[in-house]
Amino acid sequence: xxxxxxxxxxxxxxxxxxxxxxxxxxxxxxxxxxxxxxxxxxxxxxxxxxxxxxxxxxxxxxxxxxxxxxxxxxxxxxxxxxxxxxxxxxxxxx
Numbered sequence: 252x253x254x255x256x257x258x259x260x261x262x263x264x265x266x267x268x269x270x271x272x273x274x275x276x277x278x279x280x281x282x283x284x285x286x287x288x289x290x291x292x293x294x295x296x297x298x299x300x301x302x303x304x305x306x307x308x309x310x311x312x313x314x315x316x317x318x319x320x321x322x323x324x325x326x327x328x329x330x331x332x333x334x335x336x337x338x339x340x341x342x343x344x345x
Contacts (some may be wrong), residue, residue, distance in 0.1 A: 283335075 263276040265285040276282035290321060300320065307313045 261287045263279070265274050265276050265282050266272070267274070267286070267288070276285055286289060303304055303316050303319065307316050
C-alpha cells in the first residue's frame with residue numbers, strides 16, 4: 252500500500268429514502284444533486300443541451316446557444332447562493 256492511498260480523503264455519502272439508500276458522492280455539488288433528488292432533472296438538462304448544440308450550424312447560432320447556456324448557469328448560481336452561500340462559494344470558481 253502506498254502513502255498516497257493511505258492518505259485518501261474520506262468519501263462523501265448521501266443518505267436518501269429515510270435512511271434506506273446510501274450513495275457515494277464525488278464532490279459537494281454531486282452530493283447536493285443526489286440529496287435533493289435532481290438526477291432526473293440533470294439528465295433532461297443534458298439532453299436539452301445536446302439537442303441545442305446539435306442544431307448549431309453557424310457562428311450566430313453558436314452565440315445564441317452560448318447566451319442561453321450562460322443565462323441558465325447564472326440563474327442556477329443565483330439559486331445556489333440563495334440556498335447555501337457557503338456551498339456556493341466553494342463550488343462556484345468564477
